[in-house]
Amino acid sequence: MKGLDHLLSAVSRSFYLSMRFLPREMRPGVAVGYLLARATDTVADAVDMDCRERLALLRMMGETVAGSASREVAATCFGRLGVLSTIQTHRGEAELLARFPECLALLENLSPHERMLVRQVLASIVEGQAWDLMYFESHAAVSCPEQLEHYTYMVAGCVGEFWTRLGLLAQGPGFSTQPEEQLLRWGRHYGMGLQLVNILRDREEDLARGRSYLPAPDDRPWLDRAERWLKEGVFYAESLRNGRLRFSTVLPAWLGLDTLELLQRADRRHPSSGKVKIARGDVYLRMWKAFLFSWKEAL
Structure with a gap:
């Protein structure tokens, strides 16, 4: 095109x-x-x-x-x-x-095969987007942890699985040192972790719109879960054999972990105006570290 x-x-x-x-x-x-x-x-x-x-x-x-x-x-x-x-x-x-x-x-x-993979991931994403629209027409908050996990899977966890299957299709055994089952699990959690970071970062903005994606006022368990899932994303990146893939895969995980650190440091009693945002200089530093990371041997 x-x-x-x-x-x-x-x-x-x-x-x-x-x-x-x-x-x-x-x-x-x-x-x-x-x-x-x-x-x-x-x-x-x-x-x-x-x-x-x-x-x-x-x-x-x-x-x-x-x-x-x-x-x-x-x-x-x-x-x-x-x-x-x-x-x-x-x-x-x-x-x-x-x-x-x-x-x-x-x-x-x-x-x-590629077309089938794209169609599968889009079907899940559209299902999640439609659920989001319908659910918050009649509810103000997600009701339980399982519901939030399912939503984060539909709109983001499925993308980690798509990335994995596409990489294995394109590169075969040269894609990773890990078996497909392990990669699918890490990739699924990685995508869910990235979506959870977005939810945590945008929480105040969503509350102002009359909706909450978190099933309880205490966000600490979700901060911890997002951190654990993003670290699985780092494990995923460490297993990749291709340097370009390692760079592209690890960078969002590191930036997500940096965002979580900023959220954890934020004073909840006096929230700052606007979203938590990583400074441009810190983004460039992460990119440089990701470049160095891309040259490491796959684990």
């Missing part, structure tokens, strides 16, 4: 930079999966649309990605995305929605 690099950089500079470090054979599947997931996420977050309209559009997008939508459903989906793109304030997201049919064409150009 013409302008794919531009589109990726327009919707996420950090992801675009990380993707450029991936082995060439993994880039198409990862890029297409990311663009499709970012498009559905944009619809899920479209606050100017009624919740039922967003749910209906999400389901149509899910059907088109799965390849099960009729021509009429696909045409309706593309038309509604086109209209939504005209009112998006984020230029990159507006372009992404308008070019959603081109993203689907990219999906069709993948190998059958």
Whole structure:
């Protein structure tokens, strides 16, 4: 697709930079999966649309990605995305929605196995996004730990599994020193940990919107769980044989752990304005350490 690099950089500079470090054979599947997931996420977050309209559009997008939508459903989906793109304030997201049919064409150009993996992960992500919209229409808070874990799996843990299966498909035994079962577990928890960091970081903002993803006021157990899961992400990265993959995989884990440290140090009685954010200099330092890490021998 013409302008794919531009589109990726327009919707996420950090992801675009990380993707450029991936082995060439993994880039198409990862890029297409990311663009499709970012498009559905944009619809899920479209606050100017009624919740039922967003749910209906999400389901149509899910059907088109799965390849099960009729021509009429696909045409309706593309038309509604086109209209939504005209009112998006984020230029990159507006372009992404308008070019959603081109993203689907990219999906069709993948190998059958890659296409199946992308469809599987998108089905889970859309299910999680739809659950989010429906649940908070009638609830103010997640009711139990199991519910939160299931949600973090649907929208992020499944991505760790997708990454693992795609890497094994592309590189075979050269992907990692660890067996597939171990990698799937680490990858699943890694993705869930990253999502949990987002939830913890955005907690005050979500409360202001009348929702809480944490089933209890005390966030300490979830801080601890997020730390444990992110450390599994570091174990995952240490097992990878390819230096480029090691760099791309370990960096989000380290930045997530840094974010948790900032959250743990924050004075809950006097919360600072805005989100906890890692300083740019610290991000560059982590990138340098990740570069050095990429040269280490796989464990």
